[in-house]
Amino acid sequence: MIKASAVLLSVKNLKTYYPIKRGILSRTVGYIKAVDGVNLEIYQGETLGLVGESGCGKSSMGRTIVRLEKPMEGSIVFNNEDIAAYSNKRMGGIRTDLQIIFQDPYSSLNPKKRVYDILAEPLKVHKIVPDDKIPEEVDRLLDAVELPKNFKNRYPNQFSGGQRQRIGIARALALKPKLIVCDEPVSALDVSTQAQVLNLLKDLQEKLNLTYLFIAHGLGAVKYISDRIAVMYLGKIVEIASTDEIFKNPRHPYTKALLSAYPVPNPYMRNRKKIILEGDVPSPANPPKGCRFHTRCKFARKNICNEKVPGLKQVKGVKGEHLSACFFHDAF
Numbered sequence: 001m002i003k004a005s006a007v008l009l010s011v012k013n014l015k016t017y018y019p020i021k022r023g024i025l026s027r028t029v030g031y032i033k034a035v036d037g038v039n040l041e042i043y044q045g046e047t048l049g050l051v052g053e054s055g056c057g058k059s060s061m062g063r064t065i066v067r068l069e070k071p072m073e074g075s076i077v078f079n080n081e082d083i084a085a086y087s088n089k090r091m092g093g094i095r096t097d098l099q100i101i102f103q104d105p106y107s108s109l110n111p112k113k114r115v116y117d118i119l120a121e122p123l124k125v126h127k128i129v130p131d132d133k134i135p136e137e138v139d140r141l142l143d144a145v146e147l148p149k150n151f152k153n154r155y156p157n158q159f160s161g162g163q164r165q166r167i168g169i170a171r172a173l174a175l176k177p178k179l180i181v182c183d184e185p186v187s188a189l190d191v192s193t194q195a196q197v198l199n200l201l202k203d204l205q206e207k208l209n210l211t212y213l214f215i216a217h218g219l220g221a222v223k224y225i226s227d228r229i230a231v232m233y234l235g236k237i238v239e240i241a242s243t244d245e246i247f248k249n250p251r252h253p254y255t256k257a258l259l260s261a262y263p264v265p266n267p268y269m270r271n272r273k274k275i276i277l278e279g280d281v282p283s284p285a286n287p288p289k290g291c292r293f294h295t296r297c298k299f300a301r302k303n304i305c306n307e308k309v310p311g312l313k314q315v316k317g318v319k320g321e322h323l324s325a326c327f328f329h330d331a332f
Helices: 058-065 115-125 131-144 149-153 161-173 191-208 219-225 243-248 253-260
Strands: 007-022 027-043 047-051 073-078 098-101 179-183 211-215 228-233 236-242 322-324
Touching: 007 058, 007 211, 027 047, 027 058, 027 211, 027 236, 047 058, 047 219, 058 073, 058 098, 058 179, 058 211, 098 161, 115 131, 115 149, 115 161, 131 149, 131 161, 161 191, 191 211, 191 219, 211 219, 219 243, 228 243, 228 253, 236 243, 236 253, 243 253
Parallel strands: 047 211, 047 228, 098 179, 179 211
Antiparallel strands: 007 027, 007 073, 228 236, 236 322
């Protein structure tokens, strides 16, 4: 874990709500609380994994951090600047340091443009290199993601999913960023291609001193690439610790349930006990009071879990950072 490194990005009380509109006049009648009061730090040079069920707010949080979504409340301190309230024009100077890799590589690439034009555009807009050096820089980017240089004359529909994702990674690298949000970058790929892309991301991180926020619901990929892991449930972070600590010593009931569903390639553990969560995930438009997880938690206690909101607190008896948002994590 890279605890001693400088904090590159700090998120405090971050809230991202999406309005629910109804009626002829499209009046706002409520909000989808996708991200609801998140506090998080990402250290220089590390990979922070962000996991949770679909719909828990992972992607909304990643998009908010790079300011593709505007937060309703809270701060996003990146490189000692609070960018939460920056206008789109002012964000232009920050874009070179903050980039994102999208889940679907095909929909994120313009099908009418050749690979050369896709990679050259950010170089031109942000004046990363002189115009006469752009062809050389495009070749360098393709080489960095292990694609042949002659691919630059092709269109996105002429590539496989894994190759398209490599082009997406090359585009993110074009501006020489400090932080890259990887929004489920391997979930749309087959298993063998996933491994290749993950290895590529790790190699690039080492060579270029990159920092990643790696968003995924596949625990295998997160375990392989992450230094620390943050677990998200219904818009809130419920546990944060090093990767080894999360997998060996999970303390929040939701994290325990997630890990029990994770397939382990060990025949002696095929009969291990599974934790089956009862009930459905509550609506983010009307989340339960108190602990968000209490409606599905077998350890929940009345008049405490359904009334009070647990904050992230250090787990007792554990060396290093291990935060859990549970009133009773020391009881089990």
